[in-house]
Amino acid sequence: MTTLSTNAIRTRLLHKDVAKRLVISPLLDDKGQAKAGNAAVDVRLGFDFCLVTASSIGSISEFADPDQQPLSFTKLYRREYVPFGSSIVIHPHQFMLAQTLEYLRLPSDLMAYVVGRSTWGRLGLIVATAIGIHPGFAGSLTFELRNLGETPLKLFPGQTVAQLFFHEVTDADGKPATERAAEAQYAGTVDMVPKRISSKMTHGRLLKLIKRFNAT
Amino acid sequence: MAFPGHHPGPRKWLKFVAGILETGRGYLSIAAKPTTKPQDAAKLIQTAEQFGGYAYEFLQYVAGADATQIPHQVVAPFQRWVDRLGITNTIFFRAEHLPNYELWWLDARNFSAAAHATTGLTKATTAISWPVLRVTVPGHAMGMLPHYAVVGHELGHAIQERLKPDFTPNQKDQSDCYDRIETRLKANNMTFGSAERVRIKEIVDNWVDELKADAVGHALSGPAFFFALCGFLELAGQGYGIGHTHPPTDLRRELLIQHLSAGASNFINVFQAKTGLKIDDAVNSPHVRRCPPPDALFTELCKAQPKVDAAICVELIAYARVVAPAIFAAADAYLKTNCPELVYTPEQLQIDLGEPLDLLCVLVPPIEYRDANGVHPTALASILNIGWAALLTRLDRMDDPSGQFGDPTARKMERCHELLLKAVELSEARRLWEECK
Numbered sequence: 001m002t003t004l005s006t007n008a009i010r011t012r013l014l015h016k017d018v019a020k021r022l023v024i025s026p027l028l029d030d031k032g033q034a035k036a037g038n039a040a041v042d043v044r045l046g047f048d049f050c051l052v053t054a055s056s057i058g059s060i061s062e063f064a065d066p067d068q069q070p071l072s073f074t075k076l077y078r079r080e081y082v083p084f085g086s087s088i089v090i091h092p093h094q095f096m097l098a099q100t101l102e103y104l105r106l107p108s109d110l111m112a113y114v115v116g117r118s119t120w121g122r123l124g125l126i127v128a129t130a131i132g133i134h135p136g137f138a139g140s141l142t143f144e145l146r147n148l149g150e151t152p153l154k155l156f157p158g159q160t161v162a163q164l165f166f167h168e169v170t171d172a173d174g175k176p177a178t179e180r181a182a183e184a185q186y187a188g189t190v191d192m193v194p195k196r197i198s199s200k201m202t203h204g205r206l207l208k209l210i211k212r213f214n215a216t
Numbered sequence: 217m218a219f220p221g222h223h224p225g226p227r228k229w230l231k232f233v234a235g236i237l238e239t240g241r242g243y244l245s246i247a248a249k250p251t252t253k254p255q256d257a258a259k260l261i262q263t264a265e266q267f268g269g270y271a272y273e274f275l276q277y278v279a280g281a282d283a284t285q286i287p288h289q290v291v292a293p294f295q296r297w298v299d300r301l302g303i304t305n306t307i308f309f310r311a312e313h314l315p316n317y318e319l320w321w322l323d324a325r326n327f328s329a330a331a332h333a334t335t336g337l338t339k340a341t342t343a344i345s346w347p348v349l350r351v352t353v354p355g356h357a358m359g360m361l362p363h364y365a366v367v368g369h370e371l372g373h374a375i376q377e378r379l380k381p382d383f384t385p386n387q388k389d390q391s392d393c394y395d396r397i398e399t400r401l402k403a404n405n406m407t408f409g410s411a412e413r414v415r416i417k418e419i420v421d422n423w424v425d426e427l428k429a430d431a432v433g434h435a436l437s438g439p440a441f442f443f444a445l446c447g448f449l450e451l452a453g454q455g456y457g458i459g460h461t462h463p464p465t466d467l468r469r470e471l472l473i474q475h476l477s478a479g480a481s482n483f484i485n486v487f488q489a490k491t492g493l494k495i496d497d498a499v500n501s502p503h504v505r506r507c508p509p510p511d512a513l514f515t516e517l518c519k520a521q522p523k524v525d526a527a528i529c530v531e532l533i534a535y536a537r538v539v540a541p542a543i544f545a546a547a548d549a550y551l552k553t554n555c556p557e558l559v560y561t562p563e564q565l566q567i568d569l570g571e572p573l574d575l576l577c578v579l580v581p582p583i584e585y586r587d588a589n590g591v592h593p594t595a596l597a598s599i600l601n602i603g604w605a606a607l608l609t610r611l612d613r614m615d616d617p618s619g620q621f622g623d624p625t626a627r628k629m630e631r632c633h634e635l636l637l638k639a640v641e642l643s644e645a646r647r648l649w650e651e652c653k
Contacts, residue, residue, distance in 0.1 A: 018574055025583045026593070026646040047641065081283045083222060084648055101645060103638055105580050138579035140638065158649075191634070 004110075004166040006034045009041055012110070012166075022166070023105035023138075033160065040163040042117070046099035046140060047157045049088055050077035050192045062197040063210055073193050087154045090125070090147045097192040098143040101158060105138040106166075109176035113165045114141060120161055124149020127162045135169050135177060139189040219281060220288035223295060225308030226281045228344050232324070233274045235337030240267030242332050267330075274324070277350060280310035285355050287311075289641035292648075293596040294351070294367055297436065300555040303374050306344045309367075311355025315452040319370040323347035349374055360629065361636040362603035365437045365444035372432025372547070379428045381546035386539050393535040400514065400527040412524055419528050423463045423536055424543060430468055431547030434475055438483050438560040439495060440600035442472045443608070446501035456507050458517070460525045463536050466506045469497055471540045479562070486562045490569035491609040500608065507533065560597040568598045569605050576606050576632070577613045581639035584646055593643035593650075603636045 004012070010030075012022035024041055027033055033042040053076070060076070077097065082088045090096060106112060111134055116127030126146045133141070143162065147153055155161075169177040189195075198206065219226045243264035247257040280286060291309050298307055327333065328341035351370050353359060383390070397416060398408040433441040449457055449465045457465030476483040476495060488494045497504070507513050510530045517526035551559050572582040572594070582594045582602045606614070611628045 018571065018578060018580075023575075023580050025580070026591070026642055026649075028646060028649045030591075047645075079284070081220075081288055083220070083288075084645065085222065101642070103581060103583060103642060105578070158645075189634075 002168045003039050004168070006036055006038045006040070009034055009039075009166055012107070015107075020107045020109070021105075022107060022110060024102050024164075026102065028101075028158075040115075040165050042160040042163050043104075043114070043141065044101040045143075045155055045157050045159050045161050046101040047082055047084070048099055048192065049080040049082060050097035051080055052076060052095050052097075053078045062203060063207060073195070077193060082157055084157055087156045089152050089154050090145055091152045092124075092147050092150050095144070095146045098145050098155075099192055100141040100143070100162075103138075103140055104133070104164075106133060106135055108135045108178050109169050110166050111135050111169050112167070114143075114162050115165065116162050117160060123153060124151070125153055125161070133164075142192045220283050220286065220291035220309075223291050223308065225306050225348075226278050228306050228340065229274070229278050229308060229348065231340040232327075232337070232344060233271050233278075235334060235340040236267050236271040236274065236327055238334045239327070239330060239332060239337045240264040240271065242334055243267065246332065263330075267327075270324075270327070277320075277322070278308065278310065280312050280352070280355060281308050285311045286353065287355075287359060287361070287637055289637045289644070290361070290364055290596075292644045293640055294364075296647075297368070297371055297558065297596070298374075300558050301371055301375055301551075302554060303349070303371065304345050305347060305349045305374070307349040307351065309351045309353065311353050311359060313354070313356050313358060315354055315358055315448065316352055317354070317366045317370055317448065318350075318352040319373045320350040320352065321347045322350070360633050361640065362440060362600050362607060362633075363444045363448060365440040365597075365600045365604075366433065366448055368433035368436035368441055369429045369445060371436075372429030373425065375432065375550075376425045376428045379431075379543070379546045379550050381424070381428075381539070381542040383539055383542060386535075386542070389535055389538045393531055396531040396534075397527050400531060401524065404523055404527070406523060406527075412528075415524055416528050416532075419460045419525065419532065420535075422461045423532060424539070426462050426468070427471070427536065427540055427543045428547060430472065431475075431544040432551070434472055434544070435547055435551045435559050437597040437600050438562075438565060439476060439487055440560075440597065440604050442469075442476055442495065443500045443604045444600075445472070446497075446504065450501040450504050453504070455516075455520075456505050456513070458507065458513075458529050458533075459521065460529065464507045464533065465501075465504050466497070467533055467536060469501060469504060471537070471544070473497065474540075475544050481562045483562050483565055486565045487569070487605070490566070490573070491605050493609050558597075560601070564595075564598060565601055568602050572598070572602050573605050573610065576602055576635060577610050579615065579631075579635065581635040581642070583639045583642040591646075593646040594639060595643075596640065599636055599639045599643070603632065606632050 009022065012020070013024065013027075015021040024043070027041070028044070080088060111132065114128045114131050114133060116125065120127060124147055126148055127143050129144045145155075171177050196203075241264070243260045246252060247260035247264070252260070286309055294309055295307070323346050325341050325344070325346045328338050330337075351367060353364060353367060394413075394416065397412070401408045401412065430445065433445060446465075446469050449468070453465050457468075473484075473496065477485075484495045493499065508516070510533075514526055514530045517529060548559070567585075568582070572585065576582060582599055584591050584593050607629060611625060611632070614628050614631065616624045616627060
């Protein structure tokens with residue numbers, strides 16, 4: 001698997017063919033965020049945060065009431081908008097969702113990994129747990145922030161908190177992949193709230209299994 | 217309560233409200249002093265009660281201005297329009313869940329002249345540039361981003377006094393109009409005197425102000441304003457839209473189409489060349505009711521409004537059509553002289569409906585654009601036009617968001633709205649970043 005150098009990433013950012021272009025926008029400091037000689041692009045903290053609040057809906061179960069599940073996901077979070085120049089504090093052991101300031105779109109022959117920056121890691125901040133980004137993804141990346149340290153951390157929108165490593169994706173014949181995920185759950189999404197836990201097929205099978213083994 | 221960005225309007229207003237409450241409490245404190253005579257205390261308590269009442273009333277005015285109600289992303293770009301238009305009044309934007317765009321003025325500076333006004337109230341009053349302006353837009357499901365081009369019309373009202381159309385070539389048209397009104401009134405056994413002349417002037421002024429505001433909206437965002445205004449009038453309007461405050465909707469639409477098609481390289485030609493869609497009165501507002509011939513219109517209007525107003529409105533239509541070019545020319549001249557970078561042009565539309573529109577169809581919001589001089593944030597007017605072009609001509613090419621409920625077209629529109637909001641938010645982020653170099 002080939003990892004793109006910063007120069008290769010820059011070339012893909014300027015690709016004339018829209019379909020093959022890698023989009024990371026806005027790159028507020030392109031030289032600073034994509035340093036020559038490296039193999040990654042730094043991404044910044046955006047303006048919207050979702051704080052998990054104590055809830056009256058009980059446990060999260062996709063089988064509790066399938067029709068209502070998206071609503072209960074929404075109820076899990078309290079949204080907080082933090083503009084440039086303001087901050088939000090993540091307390092020890094607190095969990096919250098955040099977004100990249102950058103909007104990202106991957107062409108069909110690139111995938112990426114999002115990795116927390118070491119400096120933040122040393123302060124106790126875990127940035128991302130679902131780190132793989134598939135070809136064809138379009139949207140703002142969601143960070144799953146958790147402060148594992150013992151000190152509250154003040155987070156400012158615009159701070160660089162993570163980096164993206166890009167890899168080429170090839171087809172079976174070794175050529176650049178041309179097929180992107182047609183039904184990617186989060187393609188084009190700018191929202192952080194999860195939409196579903198399982199695919200329709202998995203959901204249906206699991207539901208049947210639950211009914212089969214829990215029938216009275 | 218979080219207000220969008222660092223927008224100062226709502227905060228200044230809240231400080232003013234706090235100052236009024238504080239002053240009311242001050243009156244109560246004086247009333248409670250043992251040295252205050254009972255009859256004076258009663259008056260002071262009454263005054264305190266009035267201050268309390270005003271404070272709560274004024275507090276309501278800011279409802280809908282917080283970031284959970286109005287899409288917070290749009291406020292800073294609107295404020296840039298305000299600043300570049302030279303509007304120095306304290307302003308805030310708020311949303312309500314109604315199909316309503318409105319510019320509202322309030323001058324409450326006299327409160328600081330109260331006998332026992334506190335320092336807080338005096339300071340808050342001084343910090344406000346009066347009169348305060350409040351712009352209302354529809355919120356939540358009624359607030360699709362491209363529709364916000366109508367805000368240009370409301371800001372046009374804020375500068376309407378500065379636009380000076382030259383009606384001297386239209387004096388004969390004016391006297392003809394007055395003659396027609398007189399004839400119609402007399403034919404209906406009504407008099408035509410000074411009261412009617414005053415009423416004509418009031419209605420003419422109202423209509424001219426509306427057309428000035430339309431002209432400013434058109435200058436700020438071109439076709440996006442046309443689509444947004446006509447779509448809104450079709451949705452919100454009942455009847456023909458004609459009355460003592462507004463000219464009829466079909467006339468306003470007709471005048472906008474005229475100005476969109478003015479010149480060799482015009483908006484209509486560019487839009488059609490880039491999207492295949494010809495802008496006409498069937499686009500986005502096909503159900504606007506057209507005014508019938510004058511006699512039939514007069515009969516209909518008389519059912520709902522005074523005959524004098526009905527006669528004036530019916531006969532003003534022809535006059536408004538004749539003077540409209542002068543109004544649009546005055547708006548264009550003012551904006552091109554004072555804030556030329558705000559005037560949206562067919563050349564810019566040509567650029568916007570090229571790659572940025574193609575990118576939106578593959579889910580990339582028009583956040584910034586690259587030219588020979590580097591990368592620049594996309595202007596609000598460009599985002600609005602790209603949005604309308606996508607909504608009207610490209611929804612079939614956009615992916616249907618999977619895993620969500622509802623009608624596929626509605627889902628795509630919702631996604632388009634979200635991507636455009638993202639574009640507005642992030643283009644503003646780039647702008648702020650560059651301003652802090």
